[in-house]
Amino acid sequence: MTQTLSQIIGALGNSKLAKKYETQRSDLKRQFQSAWAPDGKLANRTQTAYALSLAFDLLKDEKQKNTAADTLRDIIKNNDYLVGTGFAGTPQLGFALSGINSTDVFYRMLLQEKVPSWLYQVVMGGTTTWERWDSMLPNGTINPGEMTSFNHYSFGSVANWMHQFIGGIAPLEPGYKTVAIAPIPGGNLSHASATYISQYGTISTDWTVSNGKFHLKVRIPPNTKAKVTLPGTQKTKTVGSGYHEFTV
Template sequence: MDVAYRLLLQTECPSWLYPVTMGATTVWERWDSLRPDGTLNPGGMTSFNHYALGAVADWLHRVVGGITATAPGYRTLSFRPRPGGGITWARTRHETPYGTAALSWELTTTGMTARITVPEGCTATAELPGGAPVPLGPGEHLLDAPQPAEKAA
């Protein structure tokens, strides 16, 4: 997890933010499709709108944002954010066939606070760091989880 967050947040190549520092608004096929001097990578495979490295969006959604389907069509969901890399808050939402599923979380001095939306007709489990799994029904939920013991020291 630490390596993934480092890769996400560093701005040198290779990283997810390097293309952003170079003006990217899409995901590139190569980490260095555009070189620091502004020239194109001469390797021949240089797409500036390519999914190969785009799986980071899925990782951001499932790990940082914490929303995962646990049944087809998002009928059941898991809300399990895993903060790291110095990120202290995140907001994620997904339009399911049943309505909006959403999670916003923030680290506090005592742990984590999360606001969760479970769509009508769906069920979910929330598992915040340091907390036990909590079953949730449809609606809005506010949860607090204590800081894990190993982080509190």
């Protein structure tokens, strides 16, 4: 929060106040490390704890980050690749895994159909995201506990990750003046598409995997540009507005 506040204030031109909040972030980070990760291992061994520490860059050095990455992958594997996060951890879980080059792990979680998972809700007839992973029990009865809303967005926050990593659309400048196009196929998906309506117009991607080839269609609105990175390559190509196709 303090980092975001610092960035907002900096964008508004108050560099002195922005520096104040950036300093606060550094102080809070040191306090977190001292209280919760003195030896590089978090006090709570949960998906949420490790996902948040990685996503928000709270650990001290690369050694600790690598240890945390290995631990998060291990926690997920031992949980049979089922989701183990709640309202706080779910929005950052996919980003944390992609940040440690484990997008494949999150794809595996995303496509699970057992409870708790996103597709469990679909299998059980859900048409909107539920408040709890098991608002409806496997036998078709309503969970007798509290928090059983069948239209509650919190776990739907995964859509942000899906948009950026499956659809491959992410902003590089405020308002999507410059946009990154970098879809990462995975799981058993052979096709995906995504659309974002920016202030400049519609940004869209559509990709397919067929016969070992990845084919991508991109549409970029006027007065913007995109930096396109194809899966399995390290090269980025900058394109302007219009329609573009790529195959790799």
